[in-house]
Amino acid sequence: MTKALTLQQPVTLTAQLRSHCSTCNLRELCMPIDLSPNDMQRINALTMLKRGYSRGDYLYHCGDPFHSLYAIRSGSFKTQVLHEDGREQVTGFQMTGEIIGMDAICTDVHTCDAIAMESSEVCALPFNQLEAMSRELPSLQRHLHKIMSREIVRDQGIMLLLGSMRAEERLAAFLLNFSQRLAARGFSPSQFQLRMSRQEIGSYLGLKLETVSRAFSHFQNEGIINVKVRSIEILDLARLQACLKCSN
Amino acid sequence: MTKALTLQQPVTLTAQLRSHCSTCNLRELCMPIDLSPNDMQRINALTMLKRGYSRGDYLYHCGDPFHSLYAIRSGSFKTQVLHEDGREQVTGFQMTGEIIGMDAICTDVHTCDAIAMESSEVCALPFNQLEAMSRELPSLQRHLHKIMSREIVRDQGIMLLLGSMRAEERLAAFLLNFSQRLAARGFSPSQFQLRMSRQEIGSYLGLKLETVSRAFSHFQNEGIINVKVRSIEILDLARLQACLKCSN
């Protein structure tokens, strides 16, 4: 639980972009922006701090003052909100290239915890500077708006899941989403390791860990997936998708 | 279900602001911005169309192309997302002064339906113009970001509700939230009319309508609220809040 700020290496956004081109990092932030060489100059003004975290480290705590958004360069995080009475709920699992911290903009205080699921690196993007620069660069501005909007749409999808899907549908949705995001990053969509526990998956899906485990077992018995604790293989994608669609 | 565009009256934002000052409309959009006279000039450039809707009218459909955000000037709307298989879920009830349509920014297409719950008026805020202007006015820019961030935080709260609260806690949360928002608009927080059916409340809370009805009845039997179909009176606020806090 020690807050490990293993290094504080300043990085220019241009360097980020270059590194993105070769490593597929920061895709969300950088990819869709068409940059003129002139814009590139300006973007260099944005100071970005790169920091490392190890499993269990907090990127930020609920209540921390807001300064920056964070672009995940490697690894993955979970975000969770806390109820007064100690109940907590995982609100998302974020992976490489995704941006977190946007919840804090409206109150200048973080409204959830962000915790590393494994050894991870992030770039801190000072929000004041991001705003200033997006006043200069309409394409950056539009992109920032799209990222925030995407978060809203993502949350709506989870509301649908939590509000109207049954346990196995929820797990199917979770696995398919995970698979897609891995595919988008160049990893195998059909074979992967989960970084989170049954407990954490359950919290995210609004289920108890035993229910999650049973749903995994059921999919396995049906020959839809192969589960060995945290390593997953999707055997029959079509049927997994069918699970999600019809509410049988 | 006829799409009633009863009038298309252009309104300047300055006029909006003036009307706000006297009528408490558009509080979310307008209130926190400190405007210099000079800024006021610029804001006049934003063309706003005022339109009327009656109960059941769609403000936009899922799939409609995105042009504008909408500020609710009077009345109220619900937003709902649709599942392939016909299931639908209410994702929010919006009232006067709130802004809707931000889901559409990321794909340029609306991802949910917005439907009037009663006779209502909105101002359409063309998003391109809003972006252009927020490049000129940092306080507007910041405000736009806060509105979007607030939507993210709101959704997280609903995820917590749907993922970890029981039926009566959900209803208590719903009633308290409604009461607060009415109070913020100068209405009685303890006595109000619901504009939505048990079915719609249930959809929003991830419950069946019978469960919602039973929860209402239970609160009534406990002397916590007085329910007469859609007219609600909160008799014991403290106990309603207690309902929410401990998961007894």
Add this chain to the structure above:
DNA sequence: GGAGCGGTTTGATATATGTCAAAATGCGCG
């Protein structure tokens, strides 16, 4: 005023998921 109709309440029962408990498995560490 009464018929008809959508919405609401209430009851009886079914079922999905939660709870509790124990066994099995995986994994770090001495």
Add this chain to the structure above:
DNA sequence: CGCGCATTTTGACATATATCAAACCGCTCC
């Protein structure tokens, strides 16, 4: 290698909510 701990799986049972059905209520429209 094997001990000990955390996590996962599985089972038996409890319970919250869903489902189905009927009665009730409040409206609108004739």
